[in-house]
Amino acid sequence: MTFEFSKTLTATATTIPGVVLYDLPVHGDNRGWFKENWQREKMMALGLPDFSPVQNNISFNEKAGTTRGIHAEPWDKFISVATGKIFGAWVDLREGDSFGAVFTAELDPSQAIFIPRGVGNAFQTLEDNTAYTYLVNDHWSADAQGQYTFLNLADETAAIEWPIPLAEAELSDKDKAHPRLADVAPMPPKKTLVVGADGQLGKALRAAYDGDNNVEFAARADFDLASEASYSARNWKNYSTIINAAAYTAVDTAEAPEGRQAAWAINVTAVANLAKVATSHGITLVHVSSDYVFDGTAQTHGEDEALSPLGVYGQSKAAGDAVVSVVPRHYIVRTSWVIGEGNNFVRTMASLAARGIDPGVVNDQIGRLSFTEDIAAGIIHLLESGADYGVYNLSNDGEPQSWADIAADVYELTGHSRNAVSGVSTEDYFKGKPAAPRPLNSTLDLNKIKATGFAPAAAKQRLTEYLAK
Template identity: 35%
Template sequence: MKVLLIGANGQLGHCFQDICPKSWTLLVTNSQKLDITDSLAVDNYVSIYRPDVIVNAAAFTAVDKAEDEYELAYQVNAIGPKNLAMVSQKYNAKLVHVSTDYVFDGTKNQPYVESDKTNPINVYGKTKRKGELAVLENAPSAMIIRTSWVFSEYGNNFVKTMLKLASEKSELSVVDDQIGNPTYAGDIAKVIIKLLERNADGGIYHYCGDKSTSWFLFTKEILDIALEQKLLVQAPNVFPINTQSFPTKAKRPLYSVMSMDKLKKYCLSGSNWREKLISCISKIKSI
């Protein structure tokens, strides 16, 4: 199987390359090699290489920055997926598109299912939802994987940010009223591979960490593990605060926990994020 990976330099892109089956032919691109917002460039690339599968791991993920850079976020998160969906149909390739829990407004008090109404409350979420709709409209057989709170040993993410701050500060204040599911990027890559191997139906799927938590409690786990692994000599004091005490340019959903029951059809379950956090921090330490 020939797979075209879009967004090879991101967290998911790196992890996908690490575990891609050796029997697959993997073509990797980044924004320098292929501008997915350019429909002619996308068509030309796919017409030449004719992949069986296109995995779109590219996105504009800077949530606060998106509030000031709507057009760029829209191009990458909505127009890019539309272009990929159109060429996937034209050249008979299966499209896998990665989306986010931030398509929801966070007002629900139980895990979101795939069919729940979306109502994004920030530019990032709105542009990602537009991307979902463009994919569904132009490539009905595509798979959309919504995930959340992604971390890994690659790129910039919450785990790395907290480790850096912990090495510099004696006190940290972290939001405790936003609830979600941390997810290791390598496990997202793994579930995409398994869904492709099992020839899963098109549509939207939720995949994330197995247990919900807050940013505050997630931070506590990060620091505890870092101490155990002697990545930190001493951890700072960490204090819980509410969202109102930590204003950001973009609003965040207070509750974005997602149900993964739909994946049970393919014998798949959520990522054991604490186990993967231990191995992730170990890899960060070795780097």
């Protein structure tokens, strides 16, 4: 067997999305050869996903002409030849526009190929004593076989030109019996799970993902955040993303003993359990945070500002952020003053206006509204655009306002006088009432998420549209 020594490590995209062919540097002399078959740091620099392999398999084939496949497994594979030479054929069997796409190549020990979940893998040995190796990112199990997708080696649509005709090759009876492409059920993508799907943001995510069968929505009855069974009963191998839209948000009640326990149970303990699941299974965790993780002394809050929560609710959200920050694939989406379908400040002000009530509203807390349709759109943008993992501020845009300013806008937009709203300080508003401390400045810097290509709508525009509904 001869092949080229000392190639430069390079990556070449193929005709199948996500399938990448690698040339490997192999160093040899009169004694034999050595190569770095898989080198995480160097290959990630070339774009190889950090696919976290957990099992190494080797297929040894005694005779040239041995042909295996076409098998699409529910995990990613990094494939190479240890010794010998193969003709490889790969067919996209995933749902989507590239279903049925084919790529073929001859591989020797100086090459390797990355095959994403759902792409069918097949090979034919071109030399005796060929060893074909796989690094995979999930453990093989008998249950997993039920999730395989197969294609017949002789499928006329794929039209693979096997160097050794299949009539002369060594095939298994099982491989001979696999279906043609027209009869193949494409492998669906991994699922997204939305936790907290009955809240304001959860409802907006339901609307944004309407018609997408690969997104599951779990309300409180479907996913009890306090129950261990919620985290152990699911087959997490089938999920790529968890969006945590659940939270304990009773800011004032959180200051009482029972409220404090509930806030930490939902905002910290449950988040830690989701983080464990995400880390163990390579899942992307999207976690929704709050302006309450800051004390409000800064005029505008950037993503890198040190956490400085004032009250129990803010402390529990800050602790949740810290937990999520260690998940390898995470987005912390920090919002402020959330408005969606359900009870909220805007609905309350509209109701007061309709009843002819002249309210006193806090005028020394400054920030922007965050409408749930824009939070949902921003989350989907981060996931679909492949934005760098990390923390992103996400509110609506425009000039920051006080709660009193927003209340006056609501009155005006509903046909009432702005002058019906009077301003009052936070201290005076809560005098004599049990209340949590609140940040006076909640304005979030939006430059980071805008740099990813997402531009939140102006808060006043969304307020007008919201009230028109």
